[in-house]
Amino acid sequence: xxxxxxxxxxxxxxxxxxxxxxxxxxxxxxxxxxxxxxxxxxxxxxxxxxxxxxxxxxxxxxxxxxxxxxxxxxxxxxxxxxxxxxxxxxxxxxxxxxxxxxxxxxxxxxxxxxxxxxxxxxxxxxxxxxxxxxxxxxxxxxxxxxxxxxxxxxxxxxxxxxxxxxxxxxxxxxxxxxxxxxxxxxxxxxxxxxxxxxxxxxxxxxxxxxxxxxxxxxxxxxxxxxxxxxxxxxxxx
Numbered sequence: 001x002x003x004x005x006x007x008x009x010x011x012x013x014x015x016x017x018x019x020x021x022x023x024x025x026x027x028x029x030x031x032x033x034x035x036x037x038x039x040x041x042x043x044x045x046x047x048x049x050x051x052x053x054x055x056x057x058x059x060x061x062x063x064x065x066x067x068x069x070x071x072x073x074x075x076x077x078x079x080x081x082x083x084x085x086x087x088x089x090x091x092x093x094x095x096x097x098x099x100x101x102x103x104x105x106x107x108x109x110x111x112x113x114x115x116x117x118x119x120x121x122x123x124x125x126x127x128x129x130x131x132x133x134x135x136x137x138x139x140x141x142x143x144x145x146x147x148x149x150x151x152x153x154x155x156x157x158x159x160x161x162x163x164x165x166x167x168x169x170x171x172x173x174x175x176x177x178x179x180x181x182x183x184x185x186x187x188x189x190x191x192x193x194x195x196x197x198x199x200x201x202x203x204x205x206x207x208x209x210x211x212x213x214x215x216x217x218x219x220x221x222x223x224x225x226x227x228x229x230x231x232x233x234x235x236x237x
Contacts, residue, residue, distance in 0.1 A: 004029045004064055004187040005050070005081070005156045011058035012049040019045040021211035022059065027156060027187040032178060034202030034219065035191045036233060042211040043191045044086055047158045050189075051083045052076045064155065082154030086161045086191075088145040092134025096125055096144055099133060104151035118147040121180070139170035146177055156187045163194040175201040199223060207232045 005027040013019040019042045027033055037043050048054045050061055052073040060069040063079050071079070090099065100115035119126035122143050128136060133144060142162055149157055159178065163171045171194060178201045182188050192198040198205065205222040207215040215222075215232055222229065 005189075006062045007046075007050065007059065008062070009059035010046070010049060010056055010061065012045055012054050012056045014045075014054075018057065019211050020049060020056075023208075023211070023213055025189075025206065025213055027189055029155070029187050030182050030185045031204065032182045032188040032190055032202045034198035034205045035189060035208060036193075036195075036198060036205060037208035038233065039193075041208045043208055044160055045211075046208070047083065047085075047160045047189065047191055050076075050158060051081060053083075077152060077154075080153070080155035082149035082152055082157045084142075084145045084149050084157065084159045084162055086164065088141045090133040090136075090141050090144055090148075092132060094133055095130050096133060096136070097129045099144055099148050100151050103148040113151050113153060115151065118151060122147060122177075138165050139167070139173070142166060142170070142174060143177070146174070150181070154186065156189070157181055158189045158191070160191045161193060162190070163192060163197045168196070171197050172200075 007023050007025040010023040011018060011020050023046055035043055045054065049056050052071050052075070056069055060067060062068065063081060066079065068076055068079060097115060100118055104115065119129065124140060125143055125147060128140060133141060136144065146162070162174050166174065175197050178188055178190060190198060190202055199219055202219050205217060205219050206213050209232065215228065
């Protein structure tokens with residue numbers, strides 16, 4: 001094994017057809033991998049398949065030497081993978097405190113964190129602890145979604161478009177949170193469209209096209225090669 005999480009030849013999709021066509025990807029502890037790609041290339045499908053929310057049709061998912069292929073989402077979560085889904089998917093009628101209590105209820109991992117630890121990290125959530133999540137701002141909801149993933153003590157965190165709909169100032173705060181996760185030894189997969197966040201937070205960049213990983217390099221090397229960025233993403237890095 002070369003990573004906390006390793007995906008080997010992963011295939012997956014929906015009734016309309018296959019989306020992932022043999023993805024190979026490894027995440028290392030304490031490192032942030034930014035996953036870029038045009039819309040519809042399979043980035044969200046990859047995160048959902050790793051988490052067990054979509055069944056793989058081929059290949060395998062390994063977590064710290066354990067084969068997690070085809071396991072249920074709750075089993076994968078208990079094994080050490082946390083997901084911050086696109087759109088946050090918080091429960092609007094539960095309070096901040098109830099979110100964190102529910103997320104940590106069945107966690108039995110060495111990294112498990114209490115709600116009080118999350119409040120020390122993010123005082124804004126402490127101020128809102130008794131407020132319904134549906135009444136929080138977009139940035140506060142994203143903080144809550146990340147905190148909810150962290151209380152279970154994951155070794156790997158998958159973040160799917162955490163900057164979506166947020167002001168630049170809040171995106172910078174989210175980037176700082178992501179770096180703090182990695183500093184604590186967590187392996188992070190950051191699926192993003194916001195290049196400011198992806199480049200600012202990530203140690204490495206991977207690019208997905210047509211359901212496979214077509215490029216991977218250190219972030220600074222990617223930024224120094226604008227021709228590659230234009231060819232793969234149609235943008236200037």
